[in-house]
Amino acid sequence: MSDRRYADFSPEERAELFHENYGNGLDGARTFEHILLAAGDYLSKLTTKVAADAAMTALVNIWLNADVEYRSEWRAYVSDKWSEFFSDTDRGAAMHDLLAYAEYGIVLHNSSDKKELAAHIVSLIEKIDAFWQWTPIKQWHLEELDEIGPLLTWAKGRWALDNGEPIEPAALAYLGNVSERSIRNLMSKKEKGLRSENGKVLASDALEWLSPRPDYWDSVWQRQELSDLYPVQHAEEEAYVFVPVSRDGSIFHPGLCGKHGYRVGPKEQERDFATFEEALAALQSLSKPYWRRQNANCAWVLISGVRWERLSESDLQKFADDPERRLQSAL
Incomplete structure (x- = not known):
């Protein structure tokens, strides 16, 4: 100095x-x-x-x-x-x-x-x-x-x-x-x-x-006038959540709601939840997360998570809008 x-x-x-x-x-x-x-x-x-x-x-x-x-x-x-x-x-x-x-x-x-x-x-x-x-x-x-x-x-x-x-x-x-x-x-x-x-x-x-x-x-x-150094700030910051990620990069997201809601849990112990938030909370309580998603033939298959990822609500919506979307970092 x-x-x-x-x-x-x-x-x-x-x-x-x-x-x-x-x-x-x-x-x-x-x-x-x-x-x-x-x-x-x-x-x-x-x-x-x-x-x-x-x-x-x-x-x-x-x-x-x-x-x-x-x-x-x-x-x-x-x-x-x-x-x-x-x-x-x-x-x-x-x-x-x-x-x-x-x-x-x-x-x-x-x-x-x-x-x-x-x-x-x-x-x-x-x-x-x-x-x-x-x-x-x-x-x-x-x-x-x-x-x-x-x-x-x-x-x-x-x-x-x-x-x-x-x-x-x-x-x-x-x-x-x-x-x-x-x-x-x-x-x-x-x-x-x-x-x-x-x-x-x-x-x-x-x-x-x-x-x-x-x-x-x-x-x-x-x-002070620090707008050039901090150009992006919002009164309300976007919320983030941790979601499970499978080996192929697919995640648990709001678009996985079936006829009976969101189905999560290991085989023969699965439970249905009406809201995404309730289902995510249930997944976070499991020692290993399992959830159902549709495959290319529209069949609901059981998959498991290998890690967790912190994503914003807008990112989650991108996965909901595009069922084939994957997290590249997980591949």
Whole structure:
């Protein structure tokens, strides 16, 4: 990085720097990995290790579109692939975007409307805060591995200053790139120190201390124009589901409704469901998915799935419209 003050970097430059450097500092993906491993440990205490490994294998295969064949391998998969699948999860994408705000003072969004951007920031903070509160960090002894809590502290601190509210000392330390002890030392000074209110630093004092620092990234989201970098964003994102895929690349889709509905399950244990959603839920509960589809002679044949694929609703409709359509990646 050049000798320029951080405050002199444009929102576009900050967005590029964020993507170039992501993963070098705080990274919620690392905590995400440990949470999944700890969840498996908890299940093994609740049930048995065999049952817990089977459950976690099914989870990563269905949820993360993994291809773990043996239940003893799910831990290796999570440890090896965490940086890849993290961004594909809803909470992972939110943590990624929240870090851009916390660290660089930008919002990875194409809108230039301040109210819309502010609402988006609040949404990100609330979503990750809820996830963090739900996770038994202390009970699972993940405190030293937790990078989500510090991310929230950083983001909430910036949001507090953006709204003229007092800031936590730890958050101010992140923004000023100093230790929390340095901030608390400044708070203890009677003259030329940082005034506090209920243990937090007054926003006016915090900004006065931060502004002259060359390594302070001030908030610029209120005046950003990032539509060229983020041209495609929609108020309502398309829903995705995991569906089973057979060896020949055919999938379970909404176009497979027969006279009695959707028929799924192994031979002699098949069940009919009125809706695609109900049938898909039943398939996801099976150790191996089976379903009926018509062949070229219009006969309803039983086929089995060999893996799962994450597809959008519009992609599913393409298969429903074209019964001969196949997923090439499965061939």
